[in-house]
Amino acid sequence: MNGPPPGSKPRPGPRPWLLLVDDEPDFLKGLVRFFAARGLGPATASDGGEALALLEGGGFEVVVSDVMMPVMGGLELTRRIKELEPEIEVILITGGANVGDGVAGIKSGAYDYLSKPLEPEHLLGKVTQAREKLATARELRRQVEFRARVEKQLEAAQRLAALGTLASGVAHEINNPLAVIRQTAQWMDLVLSKPEMEGFPRRGELQEALAKIFASVQRAAGITHQLLGFARQDPPRAVEIGLDRLVRESMGLVEQEARTRGVELRLIPGGEGETVWADPGRFRQILINLLTNALQASRSGQTVEVTAGTKGGEVVVEVRDWGPGIPGEDLDRLFEPFFTTKPQGQGTGLGLFVSQNLADKLGGRIEVESRLGGGARFTLRLPNRPPAEPAPLGGHEDRLNRAAATFVPQSPKE
Ligand SMILES: Nc1ncnc2c1ncn2[C@@H]1O[C@H](COP(=O)(O)OP(=O)(O)OP(=O)(O)O)[C@@H](O)[C@H]1O
Ligand SMILES: [Mg+2]
Numbered sequence: 280m281n282g283p284p285p286g287s288k289p290r291p292g293p294r295p296w297l298l299l300v301d302d303e304p305d306f307l308k309g310l311v312r313f314f315a316a317r318g319l320g321p322a323t324a325s326d327g328g329e330a331l332a333l334l335e336g337g338g339f340e341v342v343v344s345d346v347m348m349p350v351m352g353g354l355e356l357t358r359r360i361k362e363l364e365p366e367i368e369v370i371l372i373t374g375g376a377n378v379g380d381g382v383a384g385i386k387s388g389a390y391d392y393l394s395k396p397l398e399p400e401h402l403l404g405k406v407t408q409a410r411e412k413l414a415t416a417r418e419l420r421r422q423v424e425f426r427a428r429v430e431k432q433l434e435a436a437q438r439l440a441a442l443g444t445l446a447s448g449v450a451h452e453i454n455n456p457l458a459v460i461r462q463t464a465q466w467m468d469l470v471l472s473k474p475e476m477e478g479f480p481r482r483g484e485l486q487e488a489l490a491k492i493f494a495s496v497q498r499a500a501g502i503t504h505q506l507l508g509f510a511r512q513d514p515p516r517a518v519e520i521g522l523d524r525l526v527r528e529s530m531g532l533v534e535q536e537a538r539t540r541g542v543e544l545r546l547i548p549g550g551e552g553e554t555v556w557a558d559p560g561r562f563r564q565i566l567i568n569l570l571t572n573a574l575q576a577s578r579s580g581q582t583v584e585v586t587a588g589t590k591g592g593e594v595v596v597e598v599r600d601w602g603p604g605i606p607g608e609d610l611d612r613l614f615e616p617f618f619t620t621k622p623q624g625q626g627t628g629l630g631l632f633v634s635q636n637l638a639d640k641l642g643g644r645i646e647v648e649s650r651l652g653g654g655a656r657f658t659l660r661l662p663n664r665p666p667a668e669p670a671p672l673g674g675h676e677d678r679l680n681r682a683a684a685t686f687v688p689q690s691p692k693e
Contacts, residue, residue: 297321297406300330300344300356301372310343313399327351331359334367341409343370343402346380346392354380354387361388366416368409372397439636442616447510450503457499464492502627508564509633515641517556517665525559526550526587526596529566533574541579544570550587555594555663561637562661565645568630569598569657575621576602576655593643594661601654605647613647634659 297314299321301307307323314321322339324330326348334342342360346353357369371384371392381392390409393402468489471482479485523546530544537544573583577600584599605613612618614635619628631645638645643661 293320294338295320295322296338296340296410298324298330298333298339298342300324300327300342300348300353302326302345302348306345310399310402314403317403327353327356327359330356331363334360334363339364339367340413341368341370341390341406343372343406346371346373346384354383357384357387357389366413368413370402370405370409372402443510446506447512450506450510453499454503457496457503460492461496461500464489464496498624502629505564505568505627505629505633508561509629509636511561515558515561517558519554519665520557520559522550522553522555522557522587522589522594525555525557525562526566526585528559529563530570530585532563532567533570536571536574537583540574540577542574542577543582544574545582545584547584547586550589553589555589556665557594557661557663558641561641565634565637565659566596566598568634569596569645569659572630573598573600573602573655573657575626576600578602589663592663594659594663596659597656598659599654599656604651604653604655605649606651610647610649614645 297319299307299310299314300323301310302325304325307325311321311323322333324333327344328351330342330344333339342356344353344356348356351359353371357371360367360369365388368390369384369388371381371389373380373384373392373394378394381394384392390412391405393405468486470476471479471486471489476482526546530546534544570583570585577583581601585596586599587594587596589595609618609620614631615628616632617628618632619626621628635645638659638661641661642664643659646658646660647655648658649655
């Protein structure tokens with residue numbers, strides 16, 4: 280069987296990783312026959328330019344090239360290959376008396392050189408060694424990358440734990456002065472509203488100023504509430520509770536917001552009468568965040584739909600809106616802390632981060648489906664499980680904790 284003519288494109292089948300380059304067709308044919316008989320099926324090129332064109336296609340690991348070729352010789356080809364893809368190993372074939380060419384080849388980055396007359400078995404040995412060297416280098420790089428990835432995850436886990444401690448400390452500290460500000464402002468409001476204050480100069484302006492204080496205190500309290508929920512140390516507790524009641528309670532808490540925005544909040548019938556196991560406090564906090572986002576994304580006259588039920592051992596709640604939707608590039612970032620697209624002063628970017636974290640601690644997750652112009656659907660999935668059954672490991676946080684506890688980078692499996 281003859282090998283493919285010089286310059287031929289590789290035949291269909293496994294992609295060749297070996298490229299033979301020589302301007303002597305008979306010599307090339309002989310080598311192709313030798314390698315093909317050993318199941319290697321190399322690609323071939325009759326000069327440097329042709330070889331580079333083939334290499335552009337990728338997938339090659341070892342190039343065997345003659346040094347003496349017209350137009351572009353083996354030394355120049357080696358230099359160009361190393362520029363194009365430094366990983367590819369090059370073995371040069373020099374004329375019998377030209378040891379200097381071989382040395383120059385090594386300087387240009389060649390793996391090794393052999394002199395003519397060539398012993399094909401010897402060449403096969405070199406090709407195999409060169410390929411093994413490449414495999415070892417790749418394996419090493421994979422390990423380094425794997426280690427860097429694990430270290431990054433570990434760092435993220437530690438940062439998150441530190442953030443939790445810090446957040447709860449700050450939130451507690453801020454809650455006290457907030458309460459004082461609120462009470463004092465309430466007292467001032469009360470005094471200003473008394474009949475004897477009727478003619479008090481600039482009374483209206485003072486009341487407006489107090490309204491601003493109330494709104495800001497409300498916002499700051501919202502942030503500390505999120506942070507405290509995120510940093511909660513008490514273990515999740517599951518109680519048996521009516522799903523319908525739980526969902527309606529959460530919807531009730533955002534009803535005012537819905538009314539102010541002129542958005543209809545609708546619970547789609549379906550889950551009535553179902554009893555589930557849930558941690559009501561955490562469940563409510565997650566659902567309120569999802570509902571608030573949906574309401575904030577909706578225009579007046581639109582509807583936000585909620586469905587709740589159980590499926591395959593899980594409590595599944597969906598919040599669907601017909602707002603502007605979420606662009607693809609934002610989808611990956613939604614759950615990052617402080618990611619917000621809302622104007623300054625309106626969004627802190629903590630809602631989804633905290634919610635995903637809470638869902639994670641409960642052994643569940645939040646999924647999102649959305650596209651620009653098509654609204655958004657957020658799905659909360661939580662295990663429907665009595666407290667006696669421990670949550671199986673597998674949540675995001677568990678994975679990070681286990682990575683932290685067993686930080687022994689192993690060879691990644693492909
Ligand atoms: N239903 C939705 N429709 C469109 N975009 C959404 C929706 N829900 C979330 N987003 C996007 O995700 C971002 C992050 O949401 P997240 O709830 O974490 O923070 P936020 O709402 O901006 O601020 P916070 O909830 O802390 O007040 C939002 O700023 C918004 O860009
Ligand atoms: Mg939000």
